[in-house]
Amino acid sequence: MDAVQYERNPKFQNSQFLGLMKQLRDREMVVEGDTMVPVEEASSTSGGWATEFQKSATDVKGKGRALEPLRMTVNESGIYSIGAQNRPTEFDLSGRSEVFGPAEEEIDAYFRTDNDDYINYWRGPESQGARFQSSTTPPAVLAEWDKLQRDWDIFEATTTGIKPISNYQFQANNPYVLGEASRHHNMHSTLSAASLELQSVLELEAAVQRDPYNATAWFSLGVKQQENEREQKALHALRRALELDSTHLPAWLALAISHTNDGNRRGSYEAIRSWVQHNVRYREAVEAYRASHGDMEDFNMAQTGNSDSLVECLIAMARSDISGEIDADIQIALAILMNTNEAYDKARDCFTTALAVRPDDWQLYNRVGATLANNGQSQDALQYYYHALELNPAYIRARFNLGISCINLRRYQEASQHILDALVLQDADVVQDPAEDGTENKRGVVSSALWESLKTCCMQMQRIDLATICDRQDLDAFRLNYQIL
Known part of the structure; x- marks a missing residue:
């Protein structure tokens, strides 16, 4: 028994x-x-x-x-x-x-x-599998078991109770998970931020699956998905990184960037506020600011409806540094808040100040360009996008933003080329999955926003044939008809 x-x-x-x-x-x-x-x-x-x-x-x-x-x-x-x-x-x-x-x-x-x-x-047909099933088992019973399995997959026990886990969807049949060595395997023996920075999405997903409780790996995966114009996947990965380590400051800033790109002003504000609260370096400056501003009830955006108080706190943090050095992260946090408030000139100034400290940061060049483009200065934004691509030619978001600026400038042929290049790069992180009929199915995630923008270019160029292919999201057919080798 x-x-x-x-x-x-x-x-x-x-x-x-x-x-x-x-x-x-x-x-x-x-x-x-x-x-x-x-x-x-x-x-x-x-x-x-x-x-x-x-x-x-x-x-x-x-x-x-x-x-x-x-x-x-x-x-x-x-x-x-x-x-x-x-x-x-x-x-x-x-x-x-x-x-x-x-x-x-x-x-x-x-x-x-x-x-x-x-x-x-x-001894039924599934007796060797993880779940045993009888041919006489009622469908309702099987459905209940399936529901329990789904709950098991999406919930986990934590110190604060049962909560949903990150619902990040990994690509199936990832060759790096199945044993293929990473091109960086011999260069890096541990999962450091430097070793993860230039790896592909598939490599980073494999790293996370091998070490699912590594906050640094989740953070690097989230940033890579940002660069690859996959914002929802970036949000899932970054949230998971912070579930594992709430003191991971770069993840809070990256999460604020994703919320800004996703149009979630409240989410951006809360991420910056959490970055301030977990920043040990400026703890005394933050406490002094709070002491001089009462109980800080207005520190919550839900109370004020704007981020003025948090902006003032960030400025106080910057002024408290008597070393004379510029903290690029504070400037980035300020720029994010300025962008959410549509104060684009101030946001550009903050980003360019951070660039003075990090002149080789391709993400900052792209963000300056995006801020200029949002402010109606698409022509001025081009040079920043080009500089970002010089530093990182595989930067999909910069290529897409470059295409959008060309559309705004009515340079549709050039815009279509940039967006197509971005789609080709996205397609490179696709796993070929054999279908039941013997064909190959692509399981990678390509951005619908890229296809919609490419379709806009085709319509403006009077290429209805290419616009129809965009509806099918058939990259091979598009490249063939676009005369791209």
């Missing part, structure tokens, strides 16, 4: 066989002769088998040899069998009828028939 206590198959749980075993275990039934009878109806004579059974079962002082209780064990084939401990089983569950002999008792025949059904259940 202990071995099968977690078995939930309805046929097994409701079987008379299991009921009899429970009654035997609980001493509610005993064997007299060739029948099983309730304890109260058993023979009460001193020599009765039932009396001896009860007596031996409770003999804890070693007086007399207790009868060995029936046990249910599992043989090498994974089949349950019933027998006494330290002796051969009395009932063979393999289905070989000759073990019962020619004079098979009625109760033995019952056990054999009922157990054969159970054996067939365990």
Whole structure:
């Protein structure tokens, strides 16, 4: 009974066989002769088998040899069998009828028939898989099991209770997960930020799957998805990084960037506020600012409706640094808030100030360009996009932004080329998944925004044929008709 206590198959749980075993275990039934009878109806004579059974079962002082209780064990084939401990089983569950002999008792025949059904259940087509399924299992039961499995996949137990885990969807059949070495494998033995920075999405997803509790790996994956114009995946990865390590300051700034790109002003504000609260370096400056501004009720955007108080706090943090050095992260945090408030001139100034500290940061060049473009200065934005691409030619977001600025400047042919290049780069992180019919299905994630923008270019160029291909999102057909080798 202990071995099968977690078995939930309805046929097994409701079987008379299991009921009899429970009654035997609980001493509610005993064997007299060739029948099983309730304890109260058993023979009460001193020599009765039932009396001896009860007596031996409770003999804890070693007086007399207790009868060995029936046990249910599992043989090498994974089949349950019933027998006494330290002796051969009395009932063979393999289905070989000759073990019962020619004079098979009625109760033995019952056990054999009922157990054969159970054996067939365990020997079903999915008996080697993680989940056993009987062909007679009701659909409602299977649906309930499927729901439980989905809940298991999306929830986890944490120190603060049960909560959903990151619902980041990994690409299936990732060659790096399946064993193919990363091109950076020999250069880096640990998962550091530097080693993860230039890896592909597939490599980073493999790194996360191998070490799912590494906040740095999740952060690097989120930033890479930002660069690859996959904002929702970036949000999932960055949130997971912060679930694992709420003190990871770069992840808070990256999350604020993703919320800004996603049009979530409240999310951007909260991410910057969390970055301030977890920033140990400026703790004294933040406490001093709060002390001079009362209980800081207006520090919450829900109270004020704007981020003025948080902007002032960031400025106080910058002024508190007496070293004379510029903290680029403070400038980035200020620029994000300025962008959400549509104060684009101030946001540009903050980003360019950060660039003075980090002149090789391609993300900052792209953000300056995007700020200029948002302010209606698409022509001025081009040079920043080009500079970002010089530093990182595989920067998909910069290529897409460059295409959008060209559309705004009515340079549709040039815009279509830039957007197509971005789609080709996105397609490079696609896993070929064999379909049931033998064909190859691409399971990578390509941005619908890129296809819609490319379709706009095609319509402006009077290329209806290419616009139709954009609707199908068929990259190979588009490149062929676009005369791209």
